[in-house]
Amino acid sequence: MLVVVILNFLLLQLAPGDLATVLAGEAGGAPAEYIEAMRQRFGQDKPVWMQLLTYMGNILQFDLGYSFRQNASVSSLVFERLGPTLLLMGTTLVVSLSFGTLLGLLAAMWVKTWKDHLISIGAVLVYAMPLFWLGLMLVLIFSVKLNWFPTSGMENITAFHEGWPRLIDIAHHLVLPTLTLSLFYLALYARLMRASMLEQRGLDYVTTARAKGLDEKQITFRHVVRNALLPVLTMAGVQFGALLGGSVVVEAIFAWPGLGQLAYQSLFARDYNLLLGIFFMSACLVVVVNLVVDLLYVWLDPRIRMT
């Protein structure tokens, strides 16, 4: 975490021009003394390590700086957008994990039959698709041609829905972005689950269970699946960062008002403070998710004790 903060600071230093020159440029030029005075006010005349300490102190108080483009503090902007992104991430995780493990499980049970091959070929194809292209193709098929789902946004603002209709409206808007973001991970988890099931099935404890007289169904669902899930879970934790990256693309395509879209906008407004604030927030999210994964691990596999 600390490293991300320092990295953030270094990147800010690397950015062309400092705050004072940027602001002066925006105002249409300013005399050199004025820029000097502004630098003093922002503390930019102090040595770099002093600035780093101030920056770190600010972050500890969750002050991520100020976005001069949006005229609001970065942390308030980020928190405002956090909800929609978490909603998208949550549904994506649920969809990709549940369907991915299910498909992997089925493929492993039908191993080396045409059904297994069909699932594997589908997974390999999806695995190679660029995310943005998949999203646009889904829009083309389901919104433009079939008119089933809206092309963009999170809800129909002109309809002023309240309560249940509003939830349904949001869910309706959520389908395509979630599908776009889920498919890749679905394929990934399906492949992993299949390999992990096949690996577990050859282990000694399965032979023991069989010798004990358990039928295949019990062995598969009570013993093998639980153990096979562990690597999938690890992968889900590792991939969460990538999922956040993918959400930038997906939110840009579907105009989903989340962190990713904010990042996309700040990119073109050259709003570095905001961009780095989002980057910092995402890194925090990844750390939190990995903590949750560790806790789940203990729950799934009682042999692992917290130390």
Added chain:
Amino acid sequence: MKSFKKRFLSNPRVSIGLGWLAIVFLSALLANQFSPGDPFEIVGKPFAGSGSEHWLGTDSLGRDVLAGMIHGARTTLLIAVFATLAAVAFGTALGAIAGYFGGWVDDVLMRATEIFQTIPSFLFAIVLIAILSPSAFNLIIAIATVSWPPIARVVRGEVLSVKAREYVQAAVVAGQTDTAILLKQVLPNTLSPLIVTGSLMVATAILVESALSFLGLGAPNQMSWGFMVGAARSFLRDAWWLVALPGLTIMLTVLAINLVGEGLNDALNPRLADL
């Protein structure tokens, strides 16, 4: 046991993959011969369908789509291959040092690798490009920066297992220096997993490069597949093929690389091929 070459080439998926990659590589190499001139040049009416004059038609500004695809192959492959080479070089150096010397060196380097692995990589690449300003060279730097950690881990693991072998101990006894042992004894024996990981990484690099170009962070004044999709995006309703074609090319190329990479893996580790 069949030879490596035979096992590799007799795999039908590898042949298909190699076939497509050959087409892409050739068009990238001979882009100027196949379609001389600037791919950004306006050659006809916008939104012309595929006809005799322009094989794949023209885009929203009347640029030849086929010329864009050919020149795009060049940009995308160049960036992806160089980014992978840089990532492999850096990752190998780090992983080898960590694995070979062990102790606190290993601890520090692996901790750093873990940190880089937790940072959301695509966002990190976006931030890097935004701050360094988009250019082909900076794209290579950004993609390499976010993709070296897996290489470092693979190499470290291999070095750890190779280090304990007798021929390495023999080299130590014979008085070879650490550098010589690393370069001449240890690293050549870690090559096969490195080749597999590296080849699969080119596919990821292509996807990252396309996504960055799609967002408008690609190399300026250089046609690329991601850029073509991004430029055609606003005309999805009227000219969907302008989005579909470059995207399909990206998908086929990534698919081909994955097939070849997996074929390599199967051929190098024949015992695991059944799994």
